[in-house]
Amino acid sequence: MTRKRRRLWILLACGLGLGTATALVLTAFSDNLVFFVSPSDIAKVGGNGRTVRLGGLVEAGSVQRGSDGASFRVTDGANSIAVRYNGILPDLFREGQGVVTLGILQPDGGFRASEVLAKHDETYMPKEVAEALKKSGQWKPEAGPAPAGGAWKKPGG
Amino acid sequence: MRLSGAVLPYLAAAALVLTVTGLGWGLFVSPADWQQGDAVRIMYVHVPCAWLASAGYTGLAVCSILSLIWRHPLADLAAVEIGPVGAGFTALCLATGSLWGKPMWGAWWVWDARLTSVLVLFFLYLGHVALVRAFDDPTRGYRAGAILALVGAVNLPIIKFSVDWWNTLHQPASIGLTGAPSMAPAMLWPLLIAALGYTLVFATIVTVRLRAAVMERRIRGLLMARAASESGA
Numbered sequence: 001m002t003r004k005r006r007r008l009w010i011l012l013a014c015g016l017g018l019g020t021a022t023a024l025v026l027t028a029f030s031d032n033l034v035f036f037v038s039p040s041d042i043a044k045v046g047g048n049g050r051t052v053r054l055g056g057l058v059e060a061g062s063v064q065r066g067s068d069g070a071s072f073r074v075t076d077g078a079n080s081i082a083v084r085y086n087g088i089l090p091d092l093f094r095e096g097q098g099v100v101t102l103g104i105l106q107p108d109g110g111f112r113a114s115e116v117l118a119k120h121d122e123t124y125m126p127k128e129v130a131e132a133l134k135k136s137g138q139w140k141p142e143a144g145p146a147p148a149g150g151a152w153k154k155p156g157g
Numbered sequence: 158m159r160l161s162g163a164v165l166p167y168l169a170a171a172a173l174v175l176t177v178t179g180l181g182w183g184l185f186v187s188p189a190d191w192q193q194g195d196a197v198r199i200m201y202v203h204v205p206c207a208w209l210a211s212a213g214y215t216g217l218a219v220c221s222i223l224s225l226i227w228r229h230p231l232a233d234l235a236a237v238e239i240g241p242v243g244a245g246f247t248a249l250c251l252a253t254g255s256l257w258g259k260p261m262w263g264a265w266w267v268w269d270a271r272l273t274s275v276l277v278l279f280f281l282y283l284g285h286v287a288l289v290r291a292f293d294d295p296t297r298g299y300r301a302g303a304i305l306a307l308v309g310a311v312n313l314p315i316i317k318f319s320v321d322w323w324n325t326l327h328q329p330a331s332i333g334l335t336g337a338p339s340m341a342p343a344m345l346w347p348l349l350i351a352a353l354g355y356t357l358v359f360a361t362i363v364t365v366r367l368r369a370a371v372m373e374r375r376i377r378g379l380l381m382a383r384a385a386s387e388s389g390a
Contacts (some may be wrong), residue, residue: 006228022311035269090263122331125341126188
């Protein structure tokens with residue numbers, strides 16, 4: 001009995017130590033663990049010529065498609081940055097959609113992207129539900145993410 | 158052993174029925190997503206696999222605790238048998254996730270926190286599979302494997318909360334224990350049925366493997382006893 005009890009305590013102590021160590025390491029490195037930075041982060045620290053990933057929502061009404069690419073603004077609500085991209089945009093790209101762009105901040109404050117990834121949110125719904133939400137005025141896809149799931153069913157959905 | 162033999166056919170049948178129902182419903186009947194279209198159907202394979210990758214590792218960790226503290230012989234064998242099955246489900250999760258990521262995000266793979274932590278989970282499974290078989294004395298293999306499994310268990314909360322703690326390309330969870338799921342019921346039900354079916358498939362495979370391992374051990378014991386009695390006689 002006592003040996004089992006002792007092994008239990010040793011295991012608990014090891015687990016506690018390991019958990020604390022991991023938590024400290026992850027907290028210390030949390031700046032490096034993020035996949036992308038927001039326009040507000042860039043506004044705070046600047047781009048200093050490094051290649052970074054900029055993430056946010058595509059601002060409504062900002063998309064201009066040209067023959068060799070597109071320009072649009074990425075916003076997080078507080079700040080926004082103009083992005084210029086030559087290449088093929090992903091299928092899910094639209095106004096109000098989350099995107100992550102890889103590129104370099106230019107001296108003029110614009111962002112030159114070499115890669116654009118679409119980031120969809122965790123909301124899944126059939127076309128009919130999306131249409132009903134749009135029709136009833138509860139949700140504009142250009143303006144941001146869809147309302148929470150509990151709110152759908154009441155009108156028409 | 159006798160109980161597992163009696164339950165096994167029902168377990169296998171339920172697993173088959175639920176998996177076929179969930180997958181058939183999800184892949185052919187359920188509606189397409191408003192923005193992802195038919196690509197959303199990969200979810201009915203990807204999400205249950207991802208859940209089971211984590212759940213399987215939790216089982217592995219529990220077996221390791223039972224093995225290290227109480228030295229339970231069945232827990233040793235169960236840990237050995239869960240390893241390859243969990244690795245398989247994790248590989249399926251990574252593969253389907255990659256197939257889903259290319260058309261939706263525009264990339265097969267990105268090094269964001271969620272994807273990277275699941276890849277680490279896959280390597281932990283592979284490491285466990287290799288380590289428990291690397292010793293001539295199986296008991297030492299069980300001990301080493303159990304320690305590896307428990308050290309790797311810190312990865313489980315990292316996987317779960319990676320999408321909340323850091324900004325990632327992977328979207329946060331749609332379904333939680335609290336709050337309404339952000340998924341239409343017509344898509345949620347087949348997903349839950351498929352998840353239950355996959356869980357039973359996982360349990361069936363592990364049970365079959367575990368029964369085989371127990372029998373193997375018994376046969377080896379009998380053979381050794383006979384060899385001992387023959388050499389003694």
